[in-house]
Amino acid sequence: MGLLDYKFDQGRVIITRVDDVLNWARLSSIWPIGFGLACCAIEMMATMASGHDLDRFGVFPRPSPRQSDLMLVAGTVTFKMAERVKRLYEQMPEPRYVLSMGSCSNCGGPYWEYGYHVLKGVDRVIPVDVYVPGCPPRPEALIGGILKLQEKIRNESLLNPAALV
Amino acid sequence: MLHEIKSLLIDKFGSEVIQSENPSGLQPWLAIKVDFIEKVCHELHDNPKTFFDFLSCLSGVDNGPQQNTLEVIYNLCSIPHKTQLTLKVIVPRQTEDGSLPSVPSVCSVWGTANWHEREAYDMIGINFINHPDLRRILCPQDWEGYPLRKDYKTQEFYHGIKVEY
Numbered sequence: 001m002g003l004l005d006y007k008f009d010q011g012r013v014i015i016t017r018v019d020d021v022l023n024w025a026r027l028s029s030i031w032p033i034g035f036g037l038a039c040c041a042i043e044m045m046a047t048m049a050s051g052h053d054l055d056r057f058g059v060f061p062r063p064s065p066r067q068s069d070l071m072l073v074a075g076t077v078t079f080k081m082a083e084r085v086k087r088l089y090e091q092m093p094e095p096r097y098v099l100s101m102g103s104c105s106n107c108g109g110p111y112w113e114y115g116y117h118v119l120k121g122v123d124r125v126i127p128v129d130v131y132v133p134g135c136p137p138r139p140e141a142l143i144g145g146i147l148k149l150q151e152k153i154r155n156e157s158l159l160n161p162a163a164l165v
Numbered sequence: 166m167l168h169e170i171k172s173l174l175i176d177k178f179g180s181e182v183i184q185s186e187n188p189s190g191l192q193p194w195l196a197i198k199v200d201f202i203e204k205v206c207h208e209l210h211d212n213p214k215t216f217f218d219f220l221s222c223l224s225g226v227d228n229g230p231q232q233n234t235l236e237v238i239y240n241l242c243s244i245p246h247k248t249q250l251t252l253k254v255i256v257p258r259q260t261e262d263g264s265l266p267s268v269p270s271v272c273s274v275w276g277t278a279n280w281h282e283r284e285a286y287d288m289i290g291i292n293f294i295n296h297p298d299l300r301r302i303l304c305p306q307d308w309e310g311y312p313l314r315k316d317y318k319t320q321e322f323y324h325g326i327k328v329e330y
Contacts, residue, residue: 079323080305112330116312116319117304120330 019157026069027058027153030097030146033068033088034061037075040102040136044074047139057146065091070149071126074136076104076111077119089126095158099145100128103135110135166248167193170215177208184255194238194251202239202254203269203295209241209250210274217241217250220275225285229315233258235291237268256291265292272296288313 036044048054048061062068065088077085089098100122103109108120122128129152132145156162167188174182174195182205184196197205209217219242226236239252256266265286270293271278282293283302290311293299301308309320319328 079326079328082326083324108330116317116328119326120328124326 019159022158023154023156026095027150029058029060030070030149030153031058031060031062031068032070032072032099033065033092034063035074035088037073037077037081038102038104040074040104043136043139044072044101044142047142052139052143054143054146057143057150059146065089066093068092069096071096071098072101073098073105073122073128074101076109077122077125078117079119080117082119082122082125085122086125095156097129097149097153098122098126099130099132099149101132101134101142101145102137103133106131106133167195167250170209170250171195173212173214174205174208178204192240192251194253196253196255199254199256199268202237202252203271203273205252206239206241206271206274215243215248215250216246217243217248219244220271220277220281221249223271223278223281223285225289225291225313227258227289227313227315230258235266235289237285237291239271265290267292267294269294270296270299287311290314 036042046052048059054060059070069092071085071089071092073085089096100106104111104118105122108115108118111118112120119125130145130148132141134141137145167186171183171186178201182198182201184198186195187193209215221240221242222238223240224238226238228234228236234255235258236256237254239254241250241252242248254268256268258266260266268291270282272282272293273295279297280302282296283298283300285291286293286296286299287301287303288311300306304312305323308323310317321328
């Protein structure tokens with residue numbers, strides 16, 4: 001987007017669009033709410049830990065929904081958990097995003113037919129922005145999902161939100 | 166060993182206490198008449214000859230609509246005697262007034278039975294008489310039906326969320 005094309009040496013002034021600056025700031029610090037539901041959470045933790053280091057993208061788990069931009073649904077969402085997930089989502093400030101990680105939260109996964117207790121896709125209770133397939137997805141796949149989300153944020157406009165146009 | 170325990174129980178409670186037995190197989194068992202199970206367990210626990218001080222497991226089983234019975238299986242273990250014993254209680258699947266089939270609780274003998282009986286209640290639908298806290302342990306409190314019954318059908322909606330895929 002050319003933000004760094006302008007050099008700082010002449011009067012320390014750069015020229016860019018406000019949307020670009022805001023989006024650049026937001027996509028460079030996507031803070032997910034720190035919770036995991038099943039085995040996908042292990043891969044998520046591995047992705048955040050030193051081996052794959054999600055912090056290099058500014059992704060750093062927060063202990064409160066009030067401080068979070070992203071809900072990373074990592075694992076099997078049971079009906080018992082579904083209402084808690086929805087409540088946590090509602091407690092997050094806008095703009096907020098949801099990344100559904102793994103087959104279970106995408107569509108029910110291996111529980112789609114006989115799992116009486118499993119929600120058949122977290123998109124039945126909250127809107128999902130990015131789906132990451134896998135059972136569980138490898139850290140590379142989760143990073144791919146984060147990059148997709150960054151792409152989405154980069155093309156948004158907070159000043160002229162698409163929903164209002 | 167099974168024979169000795171059987172005669173010990175018959176001496177104490179009379180011959181009607183044993184409903185049936187299976188002396189062969191990996192896990193020889195005695196089926197105890199449902200009204201006697203709590204007293205039998207107290208006796209096997211307190212008697213120094215048997216001293217079954219540990220309830221390894223308590224399970225509920227649905228034998229299906231054809232046999233039309235439910236079972237509760239007690240796996241007992243005596244740590245000092247290094248012996249094991251399997252007891253069963255067999256009850257009909259349906260009661261005349263439509264309430265759940267009832268089995269006396271053995272919580273007063275082994276505290277371990279508390280959560281195991283809650284699980285059997287939650288999954289199979291057996292009412293444990295004199296249980297101190299008979300609530301569902303896995304499913305949400307307002308779940309409909311007992312999921313491990315052979316003729317179980319999932320409810321269509323749970324709190325407005327479609328259950329089926």
